Structures are given as C-alpha cells and as structure tokens.
Amino acid sequence: MLMVEGTLILSCLIPAIHFADGTVLPITLSGLFTFCVGLLLLVRYRRANRSADKRTSYLLVVTMWVVLPIFGALPFLATGVLHSFSDALFESISGITSTGATVFSAVEWLPSSILLWRSMAQWFGGFGIVLLVLALVPSMGINKYSLYTAEASGADNTGKQTTTMSSSIQQTLGIYLLLTTAFVLALWKSGMHVWDAVNITFTSISSGGFSIYNNSLERLTHGQQYITALAMLLSGINFAMLYNFFTLRWDRLHKKLDQLTFYLIIYLVAATFVTLALRFKMGYDWSNSLRCGIVQTISVLTTTGALAADTQQWWVPITFLFVVLSLCGGMAGATTGGLKAMRVLILVRNVRKILRDKLHPHAVNPVRLNHKPVSPDIITNVMVIFLVYAIVIFIGIMLLMLSGINATESIGAVIACITSYGPGLGLSGGFGCYADFTVPAKLICSFLMILGRLECLTVLIIFTPAFWRK
Numbered sequence: 107m108l109m110v111e112g113t114l115i116l117s118c119l120i121p122a123i124h125f126a127d128g129t130v131l132p133i134t135l136s137g138l139f140t141f142c143v144g145l146l147l148l149v150r151y152r153r154a155n156r157s158a159d160k161r162t163s164y165l166l167v168v169t170m171w172v173v174l175p176i177f178g179a180l181p182f183l184a185t186g187v188l189h190s191f192s193d194a195l196f197e198s199i200s201g202i203t204s205t206g207a208t209v210f211s212a213v214e215w216l217p218s219s220i221l222l223w224r225s226m227a228q229w230f231g232g233f234g235i236v237l238l239v240l241a242l243v244p245s246m247g248i249n250k251y252s253l254y255t256a257e258a259s260g261a262d263n264t265g266k267q268t269t270t271m272s273s274s275i276q277q278t279l280g281i282y283l284l285l286t287t288a289f290v291l292a293l294w295k296s297g298m299h300v301w302d303a304v305n306i307t308f309t310s311i312s313s314g315g316f317s318i319y320n321n322s323l324e325r326l327t328h329g330q331q332y333i334t335a336l337a338m339l340l341s342g343i344n345f346a347m348l349y350n351f352f353t354l355r356w357d358r359l360h361k362k363l364d365q366l367t368f369y370l371i372i373y374l375v376a377a378t379f380v381t382l383a384l385r386f387k388m389g390y391d392w393s394n395s396l397r398c399g400i401v402q403t404i405s406v407l408t409t410t411g412a413l414a415a416d417t418q419q420w421w422v423p424i425t426f427l428f429v430v431l432s433l434c435g436g437m438a439g440a441t442t443g444g445l446k447a448m449r450v451l452i453l454v455r456n457v458r459k460i461l462r463d464k465l466h467p468h469a470v471n472p473v474r475l476n477h478k479p480v481s482p483d484i485i486t487n488v489m490v491i492f493l494v495y496a497i498v499i500f501i502g503i504m505l506l507m508l509s510g511i512n513a514t515e516s517i518g519a520v521i522a523c524i525t526s527y528g529p530g531l532g533l534s535g536g537f538g539c540y541a542d543f544t545v546p547a548k549l550i551c552s553f554l555m556i557l558g559r560l561e562c563l564t565v566l567i568i569f570t571p572a573f574w575r576k
Contacts, residue, residue: 109148109172112141113330114226115181120279121218121301129219132184137502161573163492165441168565171556175199180222192545199552201227204441206315206411206528207519207551214320218301224316230311231559232341232441233282278345278439281352286311296330310337313441315528317432321537322413323405328397331414335401342369342408342436362437364476367446369407369437376431377403380424384404387421406431407445411528418536425531432527433495443526443558445495449488451475456485494562500523504553510545519543523554524562529546 113554160389178201179194188194193209200207201224213221286307293303302318306326309316319325323334340348347366350358381399384390390398401414406428414467417425435444455473462471472479499520506516518531519540534540555567567573 107170107172108144108177109141111177111230112137112139112144113177114230115140117222117236118181118219118226121222125218127217129185129217132186133181133219133223134320136180138185140180143177147296147425147488162265164564164567164573167390168556168568169520171203171560174196175556178202178223178227182221185217185220187220189575190545192548193541194448196525196540196548196552197224198227199555200528201314201316202231203245203526203555204228204312204314204443205523205526205558206309207522207530207534207555208316208528208539209548211539211541212320213316213318221305221318225305225314225318228312228314228316229286229308232314233279251475266275274346281345281348285340285348289333289352292333293330296327296333298326298330306334307337310334310412311341311342311441312435313338313408313410313443313526315405317412323401324413324415329542331397331401334412335404338404338410340410342440342442343560344437346439347437361569362476365437365448365451367403368451371405372434372447373404373430376407378428383421383424385443390569402428403431406527407434407442408436409525409527411522413529413537415444416536417529418538429521432521432525432570435525443524445492449491450476452480452485452488453492455480456472456489491561494522494566498554498557498562502550506547509550510544511547519547519551520554523551524558525554526558 113345114137115133116311118133119130121127122133130393133529175195175198178198179191182188182197188209189192196207197209199205200483210216213224216224234301242253264545285299289307289311290300290303293306294300298306305318306323308314315322323331325332329410342421343366344362347359347362350356377399381395384398385392385395388395398414402417404410405412405414417428429559433444434450435446436442438446438448452473452475455475459471462469474480475483502517502520502524503513506519509512512532515530515534519534522528522530522534529535530540532538533542540551543551
C-alpha cells in the first residue's frame with residue numbers, strides 16, 4: 107500500500123508540470139521515497155510467514171491507517187505549504203480518513219499538485235485501504251473476512267453472503283471507479299473545467315469534502331451543485347446494492363431495502379425541514395431554499411462536509427439537526443462515516459421491541475431487518491458500538507477543553523472528527539478551519555479521525571491487555 111500511495115503522489119506531477127506550480131522536485135522526492143520504502147519492505151519480507159490470526163488482522167489494519175497518513179504528510183512538508191508536522195499529519199489523516207477537516211484557512215493559493223493530493227488522498231482512503239489490499243492482492247495468507255471486518259465493521263453482514271469475499275470487493279471497486287468516471291464526465295459536460303471536475307468528484311464520491319475553492323460548493327452553478335448532491339447521495343448507498351442495481355439483479359435488492367428506505371426517509375424529512383426553515387426563518391427565496399436544503403442535507407447525512415453556503419450563519423436548530431444527521435451517517439457498506447443507518451434502524455426497532463415487551467410480556471416480538479429476525483449478537487454489538495461512541499465523544503470533548511478549546515468548539519470538533527464529517531462549530535465550522543487549534547488538540551482530533559474511520563472498536567481493542575496476552 108505504500109507503493110500504491112507513492113504512485114498516487116507521483117501522479118500529482120501531472121498538474122505540477124501542466125500548471126508549472128514549482129513543486130515538481132518535492133512531489134517527485136515524496137512519491138519516490140514512499141514508493142521505495144514500500145518496495146524495500148516488500149523485498150525484505152517477501153518470504154516472511156504471512157499466516158496470521160485475528161489479532162494480527164486488527165493490528166495490521168490499525169498500522170496501515172497510521173503509517174500511510176505519516177507518509178501522506180510528506181508532500182505538505184516537502185512543498186513548504188505546511189511547516190509543522192502536526193499540521194501536515196492532521197491534514198493527511200483528515201484526507202485519508204475522508205474526514206474533510208482542514209488547517210488551511212484558504213486553499214486557492216495552494217499549488218495544483220497539493221490540491222490534487224488532498225482530493226486523491228480522500229478518494230484513496232474513501233474506498234478503504236484494506237479493501238484495496240484485498241482487491242489488488244487477493245492472496246495474502248490472512249483470513250480475508252477477519253481483515254475485512256477489522257476495517258469495515260460497518261458492513262452490512264446481517265444477510266447471507268451470496269458472493270465470495272474477493273469478487274464482492276472487486277465488484278465494489280468497480281462501482282467506485284464507475285461512479286467516479288461518470289460524475290467527472292457529468293460535471294465536465296455541465297461546463298466545469300476537467301481539473302475542477304476531477305477534484306470535486308474525488309471528494310464527493312469518497313464522502314470527503316475537501317475543496318479546491320475557499321467557499322467549497324458555493325461557487326458552483328446550481329446545476330453543478332445538484333450533480334454533486336447526486337454523487338454524495340449515491341456514495342451513501344451500500345455499494346453492493348448499487349452493483350446489483352446496475353447489473354439488474356433485482357432479486358438481491360430486497361435484502362437491504364429496509365436500510366435504504368430508512369436512509370432515504372431520514373434524508374427527505376431532514377431536507378424538507380431545512381428547506382422550510384431557510385424559506386420562512388432565514389428569508390431565502392424558494393429556489394435557494396430548495397437547493398441548499400437538498401445539497402447541504404445530503405452533504406451532512408453522508409458526512410461529506412461540502413458546503414453550499416456558510417452554515418454557521420443559519421438558524422441554530424438547523425445546526426443541531428446537522429449534528430444529529432452526521433452522527434447517523436449513510437448506509438453500511440458505503441463510503442460514509444457515522445454510526446450508519448443500519449445501526450440506527452436496529453436501535454430504533456430494539457426500543458420499539460422493548461416497549462412492546464412491556465405491554466405484552468408473553469408475546470414474541472423479535473427485532474426484524476428486511477423481514478428477518480436480527481440475532482441477539484448483532485443487537486448487542488450495535489448497542490456496544492453506540493455506547494463506545496458516546497464514551498469516546500465524552501472523553502474527547504473533555505480532552506479538547508483541557509487542551510484550551512472552548513466547550514462549543516470542542517463539542518463540534520469531536521463530533522465532526524469521530525463521524526468523519528469535517529466542519530465543526532465556531533471557528534472550525536462553516537468555511538472555517540482548525541488552524542487555531544493547539545498542537546495537543548490537533549493530535550487528539552487526528553486520533554479521533556482514525557477512531558471514527560475504523561469505528562472505534564478496531565483501534566481500542568489493541569489497547570486492551572487481553573489483546574497482547576499469549
């Protein structure tokens with residue numbers, strides 16, 4: 107994966123040479139160094155024993171998500187756009203985890219190579235590093251399902267697997283590439299320069315949110331914003347479901363319809379509320395209310411973090427709704443962050459089950475998903491993840507406040523980082539950035555972004571004594 111990352115960094119030479127931005131040498135050195143380190147490791151350990159247990163899978167996943175952002179910080183430091191390692195690491199982690207939080211107060215002055223690397227890092231990490239490993243190197247000697255679930259614990263595994271792990275991941279990669287190509291062409295045909303179309307598509311399909319403009323999506327035409335909203339909407343849908351849809355396998359679609367229906371209902375209700383609030387409370391006309399309601403709501407629900415307007419100036423209840431939506435996230439098996447709609451749906455139906463049990467204690471009222479009973483193990487797992495999220499958010503807020511960040515910004519930053527949404531509250535919200543955060547605060551937020559991307563348990567499990575016990 108270091109070799110893949112090095113190759114992606116070297117691909118940023120294309121805009122560096124085309125736009126003559128003066129970054130050819132630092133980008134070349136950063137890419138070659140990353141590639142060569144990966145090549146040396148491959149040569150050195152090509153004959154090593156690759157058989158591993160489940161614990162090694164967890165450790166491998168966490169190691170990749172820590173090491174790759176460190177090398178991803180090299181272009182920022184080598185080109186001189188950032189001089190602090192904590193800032194470069196923060197930006198790199200935010201990119202590779204598809205969070206979208208940034209330390210740049212303005213991005214339009216950045217070299218074209220750095221703009222592309224920010225976008226490409228999100229596109230690279232949005233699909234999932236481990237999924238790329240399994241797709242590109244199908245034979246690793248490690249239990250594929252263990253490695254897959256160690257990273258993609260949000261995957262919808264409530265149904266029976268109908269395809270092999272390798273073919274399923276390759277199908278997902280195919281859909282990812284297809285959507286990327288389709289929306290680059292769509293934005294280009296809408297009148298956008300191909301350079302802008304590539305960057306915006308990379309950050310929209312990956313649910314990342316980095317922008318090449320200081321005001322994010324606000325500069326785009328209304329039609330281009332709607333195209334971007336469609337890209338974000340699709341990126342929040344389970345990719346296996348998209349594959350079945352595009353290949354006309356209608357018989358398999360019903361297995362995830364509950365989650366899709368719940369995801370779309372949440373979006374439609376929230377978008378309606380935001381549209382009406384902007385029209386009657388903020389004084390927007392109907393055209394702009396509808397556009398901002400549609401575009402901004404899907405950006406929040408899919409934890410993309412792209413902005414159609416400065417949301418810091420909006421009505422406070424809208425801001426609160428956005429916090430709740432980012433905690434929910436899109437469907438499991440998509441590029442979005444948050445708890446995932448599937449888990450939220452199971453939580454809601456479990457509450458309904460408990461209430462029914464109190465009224466009818468002798469009745470059998472199982473929690474159902476897609477017309478099938480959900481096993482108690484899955485329900486317990488969902489409740490544990492929900493509890494862990496709450497505890498991590500509480501501890502994160504306390505740590506940020508202790509590092510000198512006020513309460514409002516601490517709450518916004520922790521939720522924005524743990525859900526991979528990006529923009530927080532206060533100075534870090536809207537078109538703001540995290541540049542004024544203290545170094546400890548940036549490191550805490552960086553750790554929270556990795557925690558959120560791996561859904562907490564994968565990272566926390568390696569800190570338990572039992573993990574290291576023979």
